Amino acid sequence: MSRASDTLQARAEVLKLARMLGREPSSLAYLETVPLADVRTLRAQITQALWSPDGSGIGKLAAAAKLLPAGLSATISERALGPVISAQLAARLEPSRAVDVAAKLPTPFLADVAIELDPRRTSAVIAGIPPQRIGEITAELVARGEYVTMGQFVGHLDDDALRAALGAMDNAGVLRVGFVLEDKGGLDRLLALMAPGRITGIIGAAAEADLWLEALDLLGHLGPARRRQMIASARSLDDSVLERIVATVVEHELWPEARLIAERDPRLEAKLGLARS
Amino acid sequence: MTGRKPERELAALRERLGSEPPQGLHALTGAQLADLTTAITEARRRQREALAAAGDRALNHVPRFLRGPIRRVAG
Numbered sequence: 001m002s003r004a005s006d007t008l009q010a011r012a013e014v015l016k017l018a019r020m021l022g023r024e025p026s027s028l029a030y031l032e033t034v035p036l037a038d039v040r041t042l043r044a045q046i047t048q049a050l051w052s053p054d055g056s057g058i059g060k061l062a063a064a065a066k067l068l069p070a071g072l073s074a075t076i077s078e079r080a081l082g083p084v085i086s087a088q089l090a091a092r093l094e095p096s097r098a099v100d101v102a103a104k105l106p107t108p109f110l111a112d113v114a115i116e117l118d119p120r121r122t123s124a125v126i127a128g129i130p131p132q133r134i135g136e137i138t139a140e141l142v143a144r145g146e147y148v149t150m151g152q153f154v155g156h157l158d159d160d161a162l163r164a165a166l167g168a169m170d171n172a173g174v175l176r177v178g179f180v181l182e183d184k185g186g187l188d189r190l191l192a193l194m195a196p197g198r199i200t201g202i203i204g205a206a207a208e209a210d211l212w213l214e215a216l217d218l219l220g221h222l223g224p225a226r227r228r229q230m231i232a233s234a235r236s237l238d239d240s241v242l243e244r245i246v247a248t249v250v251e252h253e254l255w256p257e258a259r260l261i262a263e264r265d266p267r268l269e270a271k272l273g274l275a276r277s
Numbered sequence: 278m279t280g281r282k283p284e285r286e287l288a289a290l291r292e293r294l295g296s297e298p299p300q301g302l303h304a305l306t307g308a309q310l311a312d313l314t315t316a317i318t319e320a321r322r323r324q325r326e327a328l329a330a331a332g333d334r335a336l337n338h339v340p341r342f343l344r345g346p347i348r349r350v351a352g
Contacts, residue, residue: 021320028316030309038301045294046317050324052295057328061335064351072338080334085327 006036009180012148013039019116020046047118051088061085062092070097074104083109087116095124102129111140115149119156126156135164142169151180154190163193171198171205175214184221191226199229207241212248216257231261239267246271283307290314 010032011025017039018025031039051058061081065073077086090098090113102110102125114137119126129137134157141150150165154177157165166174174194178187191199206215219227237245245268249258255276262269286307290298293314302310332351339347 021316034301038299041299045296049294060351064347076335076338081331085331
């Protein structure tokens with residue numbers, strides 16, 4: 001069901017790998033044929049090989065950073081180290097210390113660091129950033145279209161931080177982030193934090209921005225109650241929108257997901273029946 | 278593609294990674310595996326150079342009286 005989202009995530013993984021290796025993404029296109037989980041493992045292995053504490057020098061830099069006040073560390077991060085090294089340093093500092101340094105950095109630079117960060121190794125740092133700041137960083141990442149980066153962070157944020165992040169994006173952004181979420185089990189939790197009125201607006205956002213692949217993928221991962229809430233507004237969709245849903249269903253073979261809407265809309269059910277025959 | 282299993286290239290990648298490459302990579306050709314190993318080797322060299330340069334730049338922002346202790350810690 002999520003082949004298309006796997007493809008998108010595999011591309012994003014290859015893009016991150018290319019960035020890490022200083023290569024053009026197209027030169028590593030052969031990795032897009034490798035299963036997504038294996039590309040992720042490979043990226044973790046390469047990170048380890050490049051940044052192992054012994055010999056890479058990053059451990060010494062972290063030891064030196066511990067001697068400096070947070071404000072000075074922040075200045076050095078921004079002006080001398082840059083986002084790639086700062087992201088690695090964040091994983092090696094005491095989380096409370098890394099949070100203090102982050103508090104003194106400008107939001108655009110924190111967004112740069114977030115893109116390079118490995119959330120699995122910096123979960124405690126991410127959890128320590130105040131919700132308001134998470135909202136500001138999210139707004140910056142949304143402006144840059146960094147949905148895959150945001151998708152990697154969702155599982156590491158508490159409810160208040162997630163609410164702040166949701167407040168910084170529109171419903172189309174929610175659909176795009178949800179589509180590339182690493183753990184799709186988090187989708188129900190994400191939507192539970194949204195106001196009911198906003199959930200019914202998601203279908204409208206899908207229609208407006210032609211994000212039916214994302215919307216159908218989302219529907220397929222929600223519990224029954226949340227799903228009902230979301231498709232309540234689907235009945236008012238006009239004919240051209242229904243055609244787009246059918247085209248997405250046919251292209252990506254999302255028949256079970258489409259049926260979730262179709263059972264509430266006989267017009268869509270009829271169109272799906274025609275497309276299948 | 279010759280059909281030959283690229284054992285030599287896989288071994289080189291294994292050594293570069295310091296761990297067993299994921300199973301999915303075994304389906305790549307020898308040339309692709311060799312390219313990947315080269316990319317990692319070059320990135321490692323560039324990264325060492327970048328870290329050394331960043332360390333030097335960082336020292337310029339540190340007050341003079343702290344540079345001695347910092348140099349001792351950072352080697």
